[in-house]
Each structure stands twice: as structure tokens, then as C-alpha cells.
Amino acid sequence: MHTNYLKKMTKTKVTIAVTGLNNTDNPGPGIPVIRSLMESDLFEVRIIGLAYENLEPGIYMRDHVQKVYQMPYPSTGTDLLLQRLDYINSIENIDVLIPNFDAELYSFMKSATKLEEMGIKTFLPTLEQFEERHKAVLSEFGKKYGVSVPKSKTIFSVSEVYTLTRDFDYPVLVKGKYYDAYLAYNPEQVINHFNKITSKWGTPVIIQEFVKGTEVNVIALGDGNGNTIGAVPMRKQYITNKGKAWGGITIDDKKMLALTNSIIKQTKWRGGMELELIKTVDNDYLLIEINPRIPAWVYLAVGAGQNLPEALVKLALGMDVKPYTTYKTGTMFVRYSYDMICDLKAFEKISTTGEL
């Protein structure tokens, strides 16, 4: 007779380093990724937060991060980044690293082999995948993979602004290489935004046709062999003046899922991604951006039944991952802000020692 009615489930202990702890009004995905991992049925996670600035809110969320280290900015180069990670790894023994900033991804992708040698696993897009989906070359991406994209042009100087009327009707969107997007109704406004963006992110600046419609997004995870491990479409319900979703709802949109599967299959996408789309009044979909990482609203997917950060960790660790095939439609999220009372000692420690 079997007496083994109940088998105690034991979780695998993993140490995961996460960036993007800037849970601000332009939130990084770090904290939502951590929340998702904390709800994993498989893993017992120890989270190492990696921060660039000493006021990133996630640093002080001690129930989410067990230890935090300050990191050198990506612009300082990969050598410094690797040196710092080598030091952190010697103390923390990191199993998996999940970078969450667009601007740092290039450095981490370039360093993936060296990180692997240190015993740190990642699950990132390839450099080719990363490069060909850049906003500046989205038109080429659209042609190559048969995806509709809005007309866009890359400009490098203010002198090009006055020639835009040859190709565009106002208003147009003025976008930075990595972040920021502003609507401009005339050349003067384009120049204004051009200067604002280049002072932060440098050139090029992307001019994109403004398409009227509903903003819809898909979060997805590709296994690197052309398979979609999970995908959840969402409609933004509440958008901040920075264009960020402050509220959203999962939708049952077969066209969006088909488009996602097609892109992942053709590109053999590896890792997390977010597709930003505009659904026009004629029910056409235009791809306006591919973010090569997990988006900040990832926890909605977890709420709808797909723990994609957990699946990403499994992929990084070389485990078998069964694709998610369903999710709950009509799952909503509403974001909120929250004032934490922080200990000055903690601020002092991270500011002076770079560790907390």
C-alpha cells in the first residue's frame, strides 16, 4: 500500500541579481520582476539588487531585496562592469542575472560569455536580435519580417527638422534612441524635443508618423529556438504623461498573439520582450516599438496566470520549460505610489560604500 500521500515540495534555492530598481513614475521592471520571482512555486529566491543611483526606491525595499550593490554606469564600459560583478559574485555567488534597462543590455549581452565563465547565467537576446529591432531601423525590421510599422526617419541634427514636411504630416512623434517620446505639432516643437532628447540620450533622434488608435502591448518570452514560452496582450487603460501604463487590462486578442508568435518564430527571439502596438480604428496593428526585455507591467501577466520571470530563470538555468498556452482575460492592474520612510543610515551606507 502506498503511504506516500503527501510529498513535501521543496523549492530550489537560487540567487538572482536584478537591475531596474527605479520604481518611479517611469518605472523600471526590477521590482515587478522580483515580486514575480518571490511568487515562484519552484524557486526560493535570494535577490541581489543592482542599482545605478542611490535613490532608486527598490534599494530601500528590504522585503524585496536582500542585498544591494551600486553599479558603474553602462557608459563607463564593460571592463568596469565585469570587475564590479566579479567582486559582487565573489560574495553573493549569483546564479542568474536579469538586466532590466535598455541602456545596459548591450553591455550585458557583450559580456554574456564572461559572465557564464563566472557562473552567472543570463537569458538575453542575441546582439543581432537586439540591433535589428532598434527604433532607428524599425522600418527595415518591418520589411524583413512582414510587420506593419509607422513611417519613421532617423535624424542627427536640427538642420534636418525643416525637411521633415517632405515625408510627414504634423503632428509627429519625436523619440530618443532608448527612452522618451514626445508629440510635436510643428518644427519648433520638434527642435525643442530634439534638444531635450539629445542632451540626455545623444543622437540619433527618431521621427515617427503619429498614428491614431488604441495603445496595446504584449509581453512575451521566446526560448531562442522560435518558440513562444508565454505571451499576454494588454490594453493600457490609464496612461501617464510619460506614456507609461498606470492601469491596464489583459485582453483576448488573437491577432496580437499571432503577430507575437510570428515575430518570435522568425527572429528566434531569446528572452523577454515587449511589443508596443497601435490598434487603428480599422483594427489594423502597427508595431511602434520592440523593447528587448521584460516590461514594468510584467506582474499583470503573473496575475493572469503566466509567471514569465520564473520561466526566464528556468530557461537561463537550462531547465525544460513548458510553454504557457492560456491566461485569464480581464485581469486588471492599477499602479500606485507609496511613501516609504527610509533610514538615513541606509542612504548613508549605499552612498558611501556602494553596498547595502
Place this chain on the structure above:
Amino acid sequence: MKIKKSIAVSETGFVFDPTTGESFSLNEIGIEYLNRLKEGVEKDEIKKEILEKYDVDEMTFESSFNDFINMLYAYQLLEKND
């Protein structure tokens, strides 16, 4: 004219379209119209019921019902071929 199959209507008149994520609130008469349309009841039958049930003339019904149908079209709550 067919209401999208996937549309969910609660007793309180909250309508949710899972394909677009849009939600709407219906007033009492809107709840009656939508529920009857979802059941596949034709306009003439709905008209008969409403005229019997409420103190309303035919012209007012026509105007109210057509207005409602136009809103269903505008918010894309009808099946595509309608």
C-alpha cells in the same frame, strides 16, 4: 444583427469586451435591450415587450432603440459582418 459572443454583461449593467478590454455601463433599459439582443430576440419582439411594459410610444422606442444600436456599432460590440 448579432452581439459579439464574447461580450459579458453583469446584472448591474457592466459590459466587458474581452477582445478590446473596453468596458461600459448600461442603464436599465440598455440592460434589457442588450440581454434580449444577446438571446437573439428580433427588434419587433423587443418593441412589443417594451411597449407593453412601459408607458412609451412607438416613435420614442424607435429613436431610443436606433440610438442604442448605433452606439453598439460605434463601440464595435457587434459581430463583424453586421
